[in-house]
Amino acid sequence: MKTRKLSEIAKTIRSKNAGVDKITFDIIFTDRASYERVKRARVVTRETVQSLYGIPDSRISDFVEFDPANAIKFTIYRPRPSGSAGDPDIFGSQQYAPLLDIEIPDNA
Amino acid sequence: MRSLKVICPNGHLGFAPIRTESFKLGVAARPDYIAADSGSDDVGPVPLGSDVSTSPLAWQTHDLEQMLLAARSLGVPMIIGSAGDTGSGSRVDLFVSIIKALADKHRLPAFKLGYFYSDVSKDYLRSRMLKGSVVEGLDGRPPLTEAELDATERVVAMADVHPFVELLRRGADVIIGGRSSDSAVFAAPAIHHEFPPEQAYYLGKVLECASFCAEPYGGKETVLGEVSADDVRVTAMSPAQRCTVASVAGHAMYERSNPNYEHVASGTLDMSQCRYEQVDAKTTRITGARFEPWDFRVKLEGAGKTGERYVGMVGIRDPYTIAHIDEVMAWARGQARERFGDTGYELHYTVYGRNGVMGELEPLKQHPAHEVCVLVQAVAPSAEMAEELCMIGTRQMFYARLPEVKGSAGSVAFALDEVLRASPAYRWTLNHTLRCDDPLALFPTHMTVAGVK
Numbered sequence A: 001m002k003t004r005k006l007s008e009i010a011k012t013i014r015s016k017n018a019g020v021d022k023i024t025f026d027i028i029f030t031d032r033a034s035y036e037r038v039k040r041a042r043v044v045t046r047e048t049v050q051s052l053y054g055i056p057d058s059r060i061s062d063f064v065e066f067d068p069a070n071a072i073k074f075t076i077y078r079p080r081p082s083g084s085a086g087d088p089d090i091f092g093s094q095q096y097a098p099l100l101d102i103e104i105p106d107n108a
Numbered sequence B: 001m002r003s004l005k006v007i008c009p010n011g012h013l014g015f016a017p018i019r020t021e022s023f024k025l026g027v028a029a030r031p032d033y034i035a036a037d038s039g040s041d042d043v044g045p046v047p048l049g050s051d052v053s054t055s056p057l058a059w060q061t062h063d064l065e066q067m068l069l070a071a072r073s074l075g076v077p078m079i080i081g082s083a084g085d086t087g088s089g090s091r092v093d094l095f096v097s098i099i100k101a102l103a104d105k106h107r108l109p110a111f112k113l114g115y116f117y118s119d120v121s122k123d124y125l126r127s128r129m130l131k132g133s134v135v136e137g138l139d140g141r142p143p144l145t146e147a148e149l150d151a152t153e154r155v156v157a158m159a160d161v162h163p164f165v166e167l168l169r170r171g172a173d174v175i176i177g178g179r180s181s182d183s184a185v186f187a188a189p190a191i192h193h194e195f196p197p198e199q200a201y202y203l204g205k206v207l208e209c210a211s212f213c214a215e216p217y218g219g220k221e222t223v224l225g226e227v228s229a230d231d232v233r234v235t236a237m238s239p240a241q242r243c244t245v246a247s248v249a250g251h252a253m254y255e256r257s258n259p260n261y262e263h264v265a266s267g268t269l270d271m272s273q274c275r276y277e278q279v280d281a282k283t284t285r286i287t288g289a290r291f292e293p294w295d296f297r298v299k300l301e302g303a304g305k306t307g308e309r310y311v312g313m314v315g316i317r318d319p320y321t322i323a324h325i326d327e328v329m330a331w332a333r334g335q336a337r338e339r340f341g342d343t344g345y346e347l348h349y350t351v352y353g354r355n356g357v358m359g360e361l362e363p364l365k366q367h368p369a370h371e372v373c374v375l376v377q378a379v380a381p382s383a384e385m386a387e388e389l390c391m392i393g394t395r396q397m398f399y400a401r402l403p404e405v406k407g408s409a410g411s412v413a414f415a416l417d418e419v420l421r422a423s424p425a426y427r428w429t430l431n432h433t434l435r436c437d438d439p440l441a442l443f444p445t446h447m448t449v450a451g452v453k
Helices: A032-041 A046-053 B020-028 B046-050 B057-074 B089-105 B122-130 B146-150 B162-169 B182-192 B197-207 B245-251 B319-323 B325-340 B383-395
Strands: A003-005 A010-017 A022-029 A060-066 A071-077 A103-105 B003-008 B033-039 B078-085 B111-116 B154-157 B174-176 B223-228 B232-236 B261-264 B267-270 B275-280 B283-287 B290-293 B297-316 B346-352 B372-380 B420-435 B445-450
Touching (some): A022 A032, A022 B245, A032 A103, A046 A060, B003 B020, B003 B197, B020 B057, B033 B057, B033 B182, B046 B154, B046 B297, B057 B089, B078 B089, B078 B182, B089 B111, B089 B174, B089 B445, B111 B162, B122 B146, B146 B420, B162 B182, B182 B261, B197 B261, B197 B267, B197 B290, B297 B383, B319 B325, B325 B346
Parallel strands (some): B078 B174, B111 B174
Antiparallel strands (some): A003 A103, A022 A071, A060 A071, B003 B223, B223 B232, B232 B283, B261 B267, B267 B290, B275 B283, B297 B372, B346 B372
């Protein structure tokens, strides 16, 4: 079965602080068709995010499929507030890399 | 008036300089207001805690000068919110003094300079709590306790439109605001001119990060927002950018956990029924925004000091040592415990090349690179203790005792055989809300004159 990576289909894959206690992730698609295909394939869901990041469901505060922007967005609680000593990413902007290689079957 | 035009040249004034070409195009469009937000909790708790700016003075001055000269030449008001990165009182005073100095430098004819403060005293919070007010936590935090308040250095409240509108009502030509909601900076002129709140706050929402609502990606370019009784239109001023349905709808999600709702002190902007329409190549029109008022409640941000801080770093190349890096760090931690005991300090290790950037979230942490860099942070009540703690936590990795290591002349590489003083460590002690009866009570307003009489 042929697959493509999320990074080949999505226009934007990013992470950023949503306030000081949460990090929010956006996956934005170029067009409605790609967005619908990835939704149908169920490869980016609360469950797959838990498994990819090794976190329990309680760490995910929001999971939204946002049609007006052809985007999937989810938000997680930080282990400690942004910028506390030992926090390696004050802005929360480099936490998205594991999403890049998610595989979407061509026939989804 | 049928519509109001506001330009925003910078999503965070001072953090990086504005791009002047698109700003000039924005000014040429003859806006009614020029506004920018100058603060964020993005920058971490250290600037608020230690009451400094993280933005360089030269960049803050550059942007304020560009905006001030344009605003005075057009004869339109200029509004800045969350002065100096944190919006604390000292930052408001800093920006007020910069405006006055710029007005003198350019011999600008006298104009009215309004400003307000957002500082909240710990005594005020303590007395509210003693009288039974609950300072509710956001994002899963428990209500504020006296202990957490005691641990806090400085608190600011986020203003809504009210102090801005009050100063506009009193004829301010330039306004420097303390900490405020990003959208309030732009919603305020729209509210002042009696546009409906749902359009005013949507205008604020879309303008507050400047060109982040445009594509292709490019920060620090100017965008122009036009609000009317029933819509908002946003246009990218840079020739290289466009505000498209995708870029504007995508911006609604930026930095927020939910793309449909934006909360301010006086209510919630509901964007769930918004419709986006491409009006021309560079402009998108948005209709369908709604605003639901609620009991006035301010968001409070507060930072508390956790100690003085030193940092050290080492490199490791031996694959056996890298495979046993946890034992290496445990050895160094053990030496620190022997010297200082179990508590009363913090020792943090960040292992670049393994999981430095993502920590526990890293799926590949079992597969470190051929070399790693370990960053050590030591936090302690005094600089002397933090320095010694960091020395032990760093240097003892050199002496780590691994049973089968070949490299018996030192387990780590030092690029610097010293530890470096860093800013004191702080943490966000407040991410809370507090009900208030009077929207202006926490935001005292002042008016002065700048320029040449």
